[in-house]
Amino acid sequence: MMSAIESIGEAWSLGWRIRMRCAHGKRDGMKSIRECLYEADLDMETLVCTREQEFPLSTLAERLKCPRRGSHRVALVFEPPPSRDRATA
Numbered sequence: 001m002m003s004a005i006e007s008i009g010e011a012w013s014l015g016w017r018i019r020m021r022c023a024h025g026k027r028d029g030m031k032s033i034r035e036c037l038y039e040a041d042l043d044m045e046t047l048v049c050t051r052e053q054e055f056p057l058s059t060l061a062e063r064l065k066c067p068r069r070g071s072h073r074v075a076l077v078f079e080p081p082p083s084r085d086r087a088t089a
């Protein structure tokens with residue numbers, strides 16, 4: 001799904017941004033709950049400072065949890081930096 005970027009160090013140095021979104025949904029077991037719409041921009045710099053540069057992006061989602069529900073079902077959205085080549089063309 002992504003290009004060759006595999007670690008948070010790489011993503012950070014290339015100016016990528018990561019958004020996390022709670023993927024808890026509207027159900028909690030059998031009962032219906034209010035959907036959690038928690039969303040946040042992750043601070044790449046802090047991530048790289050607190051983990052290792054080589055920390056794999058693929059396991060990042062497992063380490064995160066929604067601060068509202070404590071749910072580990074979190075989806076990550078990777079946003080590449082806007083292409084400067086195209087902007088100047």
Ligand SMILES: [Zn+2]
Nearest residue numbers: 022036038066
């Ligand atoms: Zn949530």
